[in-house]
Every structure is written in structure tokens, then in C-alpha cells.
Amino acid sequence: MRGVKVSLFGFGNVGKAVARVLLEKERFFRERYGIALKVVSVADTSGVVWLPEGIDLQEVLLVKETFGKLSAWTNDYEVYNFTPEEAVEDIDADIVIDVTNDRNAWGWHLAALREGKAVVTSNKPPLAFHYAELVGEAEKRDVPYLFEATVMAGTPVIGILRENLLGDTVRRIEAVLNATTTFILSRMEQGRTFEEALKEAQSLGIAERDPSGDVLGIDAGYKATILHCVAFGPITFREAMVKGIDGISQEKVKEARSRDRTVRLVAVVEKGKVIVEPREVSLDSPLAVESHENAAVIKTDLLGELAIKGAGAGLKETASGVVSDVIKAALRIA
Template sequence: TSNKPPLVHHYVELIQEAAMRGVNYRFEATVMAGTPIITLLQESLLGDGIESIEGVFNGTSTFILSEMERGLTFDEALKKAQSLGIAEANPDVDIKGFDAAYKATILHDITFEPISFKKVKVRGIDGVSEEDIRKAAEKEKVIRLMAKIERRNVVVEPREVPKNSPLAVYGTSNVALIKSDLLGELILKGAGAGVKETASAVVSDIIKCVRRS
């Protein structure tokens, strides 16, 4: 599935139901579209201890902020995103930070333990002004909607990021910086949205289910 809200609000029930029925429940497409961060955390890093995950998980917000850095106002950047099909007609889930918070919650659930969405701290980009963008640029920084995931703590908020940081992505790209006790820092970057990209993750999950049935 690529549907986030049911997984966010009913993670334990869905996992238990799948186990009871003896079926696979896979949801790679819920975070970073076709970029396989969930497979990485659930399978490739099983022998490592994850300390934290930090990243940019909402391509719509990144696109809007990137366009504001080019001189557009927030409203102009949002309208451009909508005209290109990047933002929905009702963009609140993206610009208020909820989409990124859903994804961050899913990553917390699979990495550490289930956390109530009510405990997630969320602030979107709808309060970011052209002045905020300008002040960040003067310090050689950009503003991105950042998610910080630690055990029992998930925060999503706009933060200044150095322009030369791997977290300073542009367009609709997503990025995750995973810190672990054995590998140190691991960076995963890729498309965070798109029909083909999301479909790639769904098809991959279907193939895995068939192979493991």
C-alpha cells in the first residue's frame, strides 16, 4: 500500500492482523516513493542500532521553498506547484507538515516502536515568509521542512540548513540521513513523489509478497 493515514493511526492492529492471517503487509511506497528507505531499515540494517533519522520527506514543500528562493512569494510558488500537479488543489496536508509527519511516524514505528501521532510535534511551511528565506540566504543557508526522528520523539518543522549540506535538496527530491552505531552516517536520496516512482515501490512489494508466499 501507499496509503499513509491507516498505517500511522493503526500500525499495531494492521501488523497484528497481517500476522494472524499469515500474510505480508508491505508499505514501501508510503515513504520516499520508490526510494527504498523502509526496506533498508527493516532488512538491510537489522544488525545495526539506529540512533536517529533526519530528513526531508515532502517534495511539495521543498518545491515551494525552492521557488521562493528564486524570488516567488509563497502564494505564487504554491500556485506554480498546483499548476504542475505537484501540489493538490487543497494543499494543507503538505504545507502544514502533516504528510511529512505521517512519513516520519511510520519510520519511527518500524525503527524504534509504535508512537501515537498525537505525540508528534508538527509545524508546516505555511508560516515561512520571503524575509525568512532572505535571511537564511544571507547565511548561506536554505529553509527546508525537516523531520527529526529519535526514540519516542518525532519533530517536523521548517529549519535552516547549510546550502552545502546533503539535506539541502531541491525540487521534489527527498533525502534521509540515518545515524547508526556501526555504520555512522548513511545518506539516502531520491525521488520523493511521482506516479511511476510510487508504482515502482508498490510493484516491488507485490513481487516480494509472491516470492515469500
């Protein structure tokens, strides 16, 4: 049985979901893969809890749920005031998990890789702006750098492109990558205005208090940029052409529906080109998704057209992508 030490950065909703999976499926991972995952540190914005012999995940979840911050956990554990860079350098871990929203996390991803540590992340901006540098460093050090959950949560589009279509030349990818905009557009088809649909999405927790990242197409643009990097080679988000749904009227949505079509925020990815914009798609298209689903249609020279559809949001769904990558990294390390 090989023990693998893990540092978890980010203990909001996604981080807690990842911790629950690691806790609840510990026996499954031991029996199926021969891997014993030991979380040696957990960090939120209040501090870093570090115990080399391993943290009780049940207890850390209880503290977070009860007090809302790890710094309240003062009885049994010392809470350190490390920066992420200090933590990845000082804490002895095999795998660093980043489920934060830290736009500057690429710096400490690099630090972890240079320490010979695998990195697993759901954090999009580091890859959307620094893919070449990060992946290049991981290849140079021969350590895993895995990011399935950055695009389509746990639906394995990154894995398909990175690991399965190795003999194919990808020609084009069309995808719907943002569930919040899909929800808003669906509600507009039912008669709500954009403002009404957005408020409902916010009340349900589907949209953030500041929804600009979703409605302006930025989130989908990050994801489409990452797809380009994997399928065609490195670019940055600055090279993407992005237009959101904020200019879409109720009339436009209803008129499309009257012709058996639906408006969705569609990403089109071709070699050297990323475009994200509202487009009409046929109701029988794989891209005519509803609710929190995402979809991608990958066109290649050999396979032809491959459609993949699944959850593009959700805590368990995102945790699925993160933990899958953790297992991949652990098996490679072992």
C-alpha cells in the same frame, strides 16, 4: 511458474501507473522471478471490475482513460458495487494492493489480513494511526504487510530500516519527506512569495487544490511517524509535533540563503519523538534537496551515518515502490 492473483484498489493516477508497470513488465517478472501476476479485480470510486480468470489491463486502462470511471465498462465485464470490505472478503486474491487515499482503509486492510491475504499499500494514514494493529495482525497470520511507497515513493528507506540494518541500533533519522514544500521553498528563494509559489505548484500539479496536507506538515508528519514505527516501535501521528511552512516568510528564506543555508521542512525522528518543522540546513547537507527529491540521513551505532536520496514523488517512482513490494509478497507466497 507460480500464478499469483492480485486485487487492485485505487485506479487514479497511481493505480494506473501500477497497472502499466504490471502490464509492461509481465514478461520480465516471469523470466526473472518465475512469477505470473494475474490481476483479478480493479476498483475505483465507481465500482469494482472482477474477473476470476484475469482482467485485460490494456483494456481496463483504455476504459479508464476514455470514460474516466470503471462503471462505464459494461460491454464485457460486470461492475460490482462492493464496499472494499466486501471485495477483500469475496474476491479470491493472494495480494491486495491499496493505492487509494481512504483514511479508513485500515479496517479493510485488517479484513484482508484476516483472510490470509498479503497487503501492499502506498496509503499513509492507516499506518500513521494503526501501525501496531496492522503489523501485529500480519505477523499473527504470517502474511506480508508491505508499505515501501508510503515514504519517499520508490526510494527504499523502509526496506533499509526493515530488512537491512538488522544488527544496528538506529539512533536518529533526519529527513526531508515532502516534495511540495521543497518546491515552494525553492521558488521563494528565487524571489516569489509563498502565495505565488503555492499557486505555481498547484498549476503544475505538484500541490493539490487543497494544499493543507502538504504546507501544514501533515503529509511529512505521517511519513515521519511511519519511520518511527519501523525504526523504533509503534506510535501514532497524534504523538508527533508538526509545524508546516505556512508561516515562513520570503525574508526568512532569503536571509538563510545569504548565509549558504536553505530552509527545508525537516523531520527529526528519535525514540519516542517525532518533530516536523522548517529548519535551516547547510547547502552541502544531504537534506538540501531540490525539486521532487526526498532525503533521509539515518544514524546508527554500527554503520554511523547513512544518507539516502531519491525521488519522493512521481507516478513511476511511486509505482516502483508498490510493484517492488508486490514482487516481494509474491515471492514469499510462492
